[in-house]
Amino acid sequence: MIAVSKDGLVERLARSAAASAVLAALLYAAGLLYTGSGGSARDLLVKELLVNLILVLGLQVFIGNTGVLSFGHLAFAQAAAYGVALVSIPVATKARQLPDVPVGLGGVHLGPVAATIAGVAVAVVLGAVIGIAVARAGGLAATMITLAVLFVVDSSVKNWSQLTKGAGGLSGVPVLQGSGWLWLAALAALVVAHGFAESRRGRFAIATREDEVAAPALGIGLFGARYGAWLVSMVLVGLAGALRVQVIGSTNPKQYTLDVAVLLLAMLVVGGMRTVSGAVLGTVVITAGTEAFRQLGDPDRLDIDRFPDLFLGVALLAVMLLRPGGLLGDTDLQAWLRRRFRRPAGADERAAPQRSAVLSADGIGVRFGGFVALDGARVQVRPGEVVGIIGPNGAGKTTLFNVLTGLVRPTAGTVRLGERELTGARPEHVARAGVARTFQNLRLFANLPVRENVAVVALVAGQHRRGEPAVDVDALLAAAGLTGLADRPAGTLDYGNQRRLELARAAALSPEFLLLDEPTSGMSDDEGQAMVDQVRAMAAMVGAGVLVIDHDLAFITRISDHVVALAEGAIIAEGTPDAVRADPAVAAAYLGTEG
Amino acid sequence: MSTLLQNIVDGLGRGGTYALLALGISLIFGVMHLVNFAHAELITVGAYAAYGLAEADVNWWILAVAIVVSAVVASVAVERVAFRWVRTASPFTMLLPSFAIERLSHALWQVLVSPKKQTFSGPAWAFDTWSVGGIRLELMDLLTIGVTIAVLALTALVFTRTLFGIAVRGAAEDFDAARLMGVRANRVISGAFAYAGFLAGVAAVMILMRSPTAEPTLGADWLLKAVVAAVIGGLGSFSGAVIGGLALGLAEVFLRSYLPAGTPERLTDAFVFALIAVLFIVRPAGLFKVTSAERV
Structure with a gap:
């Protein structure tokens, strides 16, 4: 806290x-x-x-x-x-x-x-x-x-x-x-x-x-x-x-007509709707502009409204086409004050929490119409353990993650976290119970500063995971190597940094389990190898077990205690990384030969 | 019984026009996720084109062609000038340029022509009526229904049998894949705007046949009903838009007929909108879920 x-x-x-x-x-x-x-x-x-x-x-x-x-x-x-x-x-x-x-x-x-x-x-x-x-x-x-x-x-x-x-x-x-x-x-x-x-x-x-x-x-x-x-x-x-x-x-x-509603919306978006400073600027610009153009019209004629309307149309169109975020974008007095007068966070000593719950999925089946995405898949992660999932494209790896995190309701099977049944629970409830994830296709809060991406999730942890020690946002950012970029909008980071930020953001929930969907996708070999240490460091900081999907076999082999291989929705092999790599069924699934 | 039939004819006549407009809105939403609040301005464009030509004593049938052509040209031009720039933006961001264009259109007609209503002469036969078994059928109601059916049949044909139609449906089904098509996406989207312009132009002909006037806010009255019809049907669903338009037209006529006599027209509208609000609360995706099977 x-x-x-x-x-x-x-x-x-x-x-x-x-x-x-x-x-x-x-x-x-x-x-x-x-x-x-x-x-x-x-x-x-x-x-x-x-x-x-x-x-x-x-x-x-x-x-x-x-x-x-x-x-x-x-x-x-x-x-x-x-x-x-x-x-x-x-x-x-x-x-x-x-x-x-x-x-x-x-x-x-x-x-x-x-x-x-x-x-x-x-x-x-x-x-x-x-x-x-x-x-x-x-x-x-x-x-x-x-x-x-x-x-x-x-x-x-x-x-x-x-x-x-x-x-x-x-x-x-x-x-x-x-x-x-x-x-x-x-x-x-x-x-x-x-x-x-x-x-x-x-x-x-x-x-x-x-x-x-x-x-x-x-x-x-x-x-x-x-x-x-x-x-x-x-x-x-x-x-x-x-x-x-x-x-x-x-x-x-x-x-109070629709026309007035559009006028007010124009005020909101012309300055920049994401910030209060933008709303103020937009209100002033549109009000002043409308008034100035009204005075161009002849008050004795019917068409007194035409010039303000012309101004409104041109101003709105120009801003939306040239600066879709509004004149100010994310430039904001409040945000500036926040950066300028931020208290340095102290380095709190915190012990990694003791966990005992096991995350398990059993007999998971998912059908989309006639397509069987998962058929009797099972996976188990113990506290502090790192379990890797491999499999060719379309094997159902991400669907399994979606079932575990409540985004997809399975047609068969159960998901449990310790004693608690999570099958079909809503995503926010799964997350609050202690399962955090990253996304294969990167889903950062792109317009928000790097720091806020992590801090807002730490706030969730503070509200819903009260039993846990407080999350140190700065320590997480440091572990991800993002300290120097903390005030940049997350969307402007390069690909590798975005992946690392997603990892730090998920860890900020102080979860019992971290689910990482292709954390090294798009990274160079060196970056991928560094990611092994980063995942381990962050998981250790919050005491989380890890379930990780990746295509990079070297990465999976180095990071995992246990590996599960999926193909066409079913498990074809599992065991130690080396044993799974050596399994002929796995090689066949990857190479596409009949096994 | 005769009231019932009369109401059905009236409702289909009105609903057919909504359907044509809603189909255009749904089509554009399908290819670029834009809810085009400027769509009904194409009616205004057609009206002023007709007004300009009518001043020169041009035959009504040529006016009708001119209305459709001007709507197509304006639709394609607006896409090039405004919407192409924001194609990858969120639906919210794209809404705003469409409002800006709606506003500009209102203002431009006031500046270029006049804020006042301009009346020209429509076809003399529009108000001819036939009495069949106690039902009074206006020629223009029948023509509206007939033309609507013909245009919808043509649309079904275009979207199932031509390369263009199939490309548009593909884009509507997987928008991101369409974006990845690069140059071809430009052609598909231009084509969709042209076809939406054609549909709006036909709707404009039907509207102007009944009341041959041009005024800056002509489109505004039709816009909301068209958007509502498209949304009822589920944006992006072509058959949904047609059913939504017809349902809205029938609902309006029947409500007007069965609410106590003397109920103001505005209250009927309030009733329609209240129903729509309830609809979205119960089924946020519209009446018809957008699935490929349900598309025309």
């Missing part, structure tokens, strides 16, 4: 607050420059920018961190706006506008703070229900659910006239004077967005964005990470909706 908790709550809050304060101060200075020379129209634009900023930060928390695109966030902002309107419009005005308002709302009149809280609560409660479906679905299905939600809420607002007065909207909401409270809200939203990115749930969400397969295989559940991000984003968009209605004094469905 010690090494992980070095970067504690206080440090994380301090970084979030510092980054937020700097960004807010820059914005405030720019706002002063802009409004100093203009009239009340400019004040209003700054207010609009701040409300948009809170909305975009809400989008950033969910979309930016999880990588799941949502059009539906505006629907919850709209729900919050109507919630505020219904409880804050003075009683007499409300009686005139909404004579048939249900459930005794007609007599309610709350002050701005209580009304804002009520509005946010409406968004969060609605969002908590819908979010379950969105977080479960993920991907394109989640996007489509959010699109449908946007339209359902839009239609409901337009048609539930007793409550909303239809398409015309509600007016007479008490307008808040001044803009100090709006700046305060924006600062709070910045702190929340920064803080979420620093939080455990936030870092898990980011890992799921980077790789939907690797994250669960290392103990990070997709649902929990996405749902957490969704709920936090609901608070922010609810706040923005609640504030917008009190800035303008009225609300109507035109403020």
